[in-house]
Amino acid sequence: MYKHMVDVRAKQGYTTALMLFAGHSPTFLYPDQWNASYLRNWYLVDSYISYANQKGLIPVLGTGFHKALDKVPLSQLKLLWRYLIARYSAYAVGWLIVGEYNFQNDSRRIAKVDELGEYIKKLDPYKRALSVHPWLYTKEKHQLWDRPWYDFIMIQGGHGYPPPIKYYLSIFNRSPAKPFLETEARYEGIFNAGPDDVRHAAYRAIQAGSFGYTYGSHGLWLPLLYPGEKIPSLEAWGKALPWWQALKRPGAEQMGHLRRFYEALPWWNMAPRPKQVIDNIGDDDKRRVLLKGDDDRWWAIYFPRYLDANHVVRLQRMPQGVYTGKWFDPRRGVFTSLPKAFSPTSGGYLTLPARPAGSDWLLVLEKVR
Structure with missing residues (x-):
């Protein structure tokens, strides 16, 4: 089962996989010694991490979720992390202390996480x-955003409508600057979210400054669902699929298209440029057209499905020159070149072509001379 999940995600182009240890009632230590039954199966974890690395995935290792660590003394948690670091730091891994660390903003838990x-x-x-x-x-x-050990900011956008664009932009533009990542938004299948919802959450987050997107599917996050099972804690979020069906929801494949789209561009030089877009939609966040660019040669424009297909969108302050363009279909992962080159007006305005059809699309512009 594990190998199949890794094989599918690696083929789709994923880069990381979250792995949580300890669960919700960790008993890995007795007062004066390790719990032998807890240690007995670590060799399996070794093989899991090694196999993921072989397939190009980086496991992100954590030790529970929100209240899971509340009853575990800090001294024991430190011993566990010392063991994890000694055993796995030579692998290609990342560290995630715990999930929802500030659930209900418990000051004791937050202080414990900070010290960890x-x-x-x-x-x-x-x-x-x-x-x-x-x-x-x-x-x-x-x-904990400004703590020295906190390497990048994690965001949980949640499973309703994603956070406002201005929220993402405020994090991207904050000082001191830190990278941020949308780590939990619109898991496919939760509250009937489909692939359209996943794409909308993912592209708007990245176009507004997130350095990636964490995909989730209802039936894959703990616990895994098997045929005939009904787990109330899962059903409360919507109908969950058995794990092998949840693994292959259409949005999961389309996240691989997302990666290939950005890797076709010099993404490391591109940043959100919201003030260059003239879309005349006022405060309608759902219809917002989002631009990323390097201000010299490359621009990537995201058109949400909520925007009318023929809605006129212009860019301003565009450098003089000759531009080529190509559409990207995020459902199929296909680029289609525009038939003709074009140029901005003498005032730096550029009217963008109408989308090939309704729904969401991306447009790439390149200044060729």
Whole structure:
């Protein structure tokens, strides 16, 4: 089962996989010694991590979810992390202390996570990427964003409509600057979210500054669902599929298209450029056209499916020159070149072509001379 999941995601182009240890009732230590039954199966974990690395995936290792660590003394958690670091830091891995660390903004848990973060960063000889997964963005208080050990900011956009564009942009433009990642938004299947919803959440986050997107599918996040099972904690979020069906929802494949789209561009030089877009939609966040560019040669424009297909969109402050363009279909992962080159007006305005059809599309512009 594990190999099949890794094989599918690796073929689709994924880069990381979240792996949580300890569960919701961790008993890995007795008062004076390790729990032997807890240690007995670590050789299986070794093989899991090794296999993921062989397939090009980086496991991100964590130790539970929101209240899971509350009853575990800090001294025991430090011993567990010392063991994890000693055993796995030579692999290609990342560290995730816990999920929803600031659930209900419990000050004791937040302080415990903060001290663990300092401990892990100090102990890890390779300084692997370290972060902590937060509570829903409307409820968390950003307590640890500026801590030195906190390498990148995690966002939980949640499973309703994604966060406002201005929220993402405020994080991208904050000082001191840190990379941020949308780590939980619109899992496919939760509240009937389909591939259209997944693409909308993913592209708008990345176009607004997130350095990636974490895909999730209802029936794959813990616990895995088997035929005939009904787990109330899962059903509350919508109808969950058995794990092998949840693995192959259409949105999962389309996230591979997303990666290939950005890798076809010099993405490392491109940043959000919202002020260059003239779309005349006022405060309608759902219809917002989002631009990323390097201000010299490349521009990527995202058109959401909520925007009318023939809605006129212009860019301003475009450098003089000759441009070529190509459409990208995020459902099929296919580029289609525009038939003719074009140029902005003498005032730097450029009217964008109408989309090939309704739904969401991306347009790539390149200044060729």
